[in-house]
Amino acid sequence: MIRLAASIFSALLLGNISACQMPGAPSEAPPSTLFAEPWNSGVDPDEPAFQVQAIDADTYVIRQSLRTSFEAPFLYLLFGEDSALLIDTGTEEGDLRPVVDRLIAQHLADSGRSSLPLVVMHTHGHGDHVGGDDGFAGRPDTVVVGHSVEDVAAFFGISDWPEDVGALELGGRAVEILPTPGHHPSHVMVYDPATHILFSGDAIYPGRLFFECGAAGEYAASIDRVARFAESHQVDWLLGGHVEMKAQPGQAFGQQAKSRRGEHVLELPASAIGDVQAAFSGIDDYPRVTPFAEFVLLPHPADPRGKSPPNWCKPS
Structure with a gap:
């Protein structure tokens, strides 16, 4: 989810976007296909700051608690x-680093290794x-990739942004990076052929797809490229950065809720790519x-004053 400037965020709240917060009693989400346990959703005041579930022995999903941040992002360790x-x-x-350090230490113990970059x-x-x-600054054998276009393109070998696909070899597991x-x-x-999962960030996930009004064409072009990529690669599931939708179709939770009941499952099928593509084409x-x-498609103006x-996004 985007951290909107205070003025935009206030406008979102005061604007009462009924399409995003439709009334109705919570309903239970269908059982997850990938995860054995439901994700913590702030209902238990004593839930840990991070919850970890394994997809397999080499792939972990970490959720930050709603109790620490309404964003409740999902993080991935491969x-x-x-x-x-x-x-x-x-x-x-x-404080994510102790969680990651523990998972890496366990993986090293299981594999009989002493270190892993x-x-x-x-x-x-x-x-x-x-x-x-900041928690990973100075950690031994660790590289923290910058998050500018130049940093990302240079690290993953993307010479023609955003048309090219980058790559990272982890050793017997090469992931592909799609701008x-x-x-x-x-x-x-990030596409992982080992699991056939596309880690889709905030571009596709069960929630509010934020973008500035003028970025609709760029966003749509990105989804078109992802659709073409999926035609030649096996994509079983998309795992995004958040869950904001309810189990009821078309309904989202209030943006700053600290607890939720009846969340949508995290994983989306590959068909979600076509659904988002169709939404932008319309x-x-x-x-x-x-x-x-x-x-929910959620375009917003850079300056919401008077709108x-x-x-x-309608032109004046």
């Missing part, structure tokens, strides 16, 4: 034979995805706040 990859570091309110990257540069970076600007200039998705003259079953959603 292990290869030669190095580990951490995707996003959450908000500054959490760590690469820390980001789906994009918003504060809820880079806020924990997907629109939500943020340096936004990327924008017509200008983008407007529009709910869909598993996400109100859902039509605040």
Whole structure:
């Protein structure tokens, strides 16, 4: 999710976007296909700051608690034979490093190794995805990738941004880096052929797909490239940066809720790519706040003064 400037955020709240916060009793989400346990959602005041679940022995998903930040981002740790990859570091309110250190230590013990380099990257540069970076500063055998377009392109070997696809070899596990600007200039998705998962950040997830009014074309072009990529690669699931939707289709939680009941599952099927693609293709003259079953298109002006959603991108 984007950390909106105070004026924009206030306008979002005062504008009463009924399409994003429709009334109705919470309903239970269907069981997850990938995860054995439901994700902590702030209901238990004593829940840990981070919850960890494994997809397999080499792939871990970490959720930061709503009790620490309403953003409640999801972070991903992937292990290869030669190095580990951490995707996003959450908000500054959490202390992520001990959690990652523990998982790496356990992996080393299980594999009989003494050390494993760590690469820390980001789906994009918003504060809820880079806020924990300081915890990894000075960590031995660790590289923290910058989050400007230039930093990302240089590290992953992307010579023609955003058309090219970059790569990172972890040792027996090579991930591909797809530039997907629109939500943020340096936004990327990470494709893992070992699990057939596309880690989709804030470009596609069960929540509010934020973008400035003028970035709709750039965002749409990114989703078109992802759709073409998926035609030649097996994508079973998309795992994004947040869950903001309710189990009821087309309904989202209030933005700053500290606890939730009846969340949508984290994982989205590959068909979600086409759903988002169709949503952008149907924008017509200008983008407007529009709910869909598993996400909400949420364009916003850079300066919201004198405008109100859902039509605040309409030219004057």
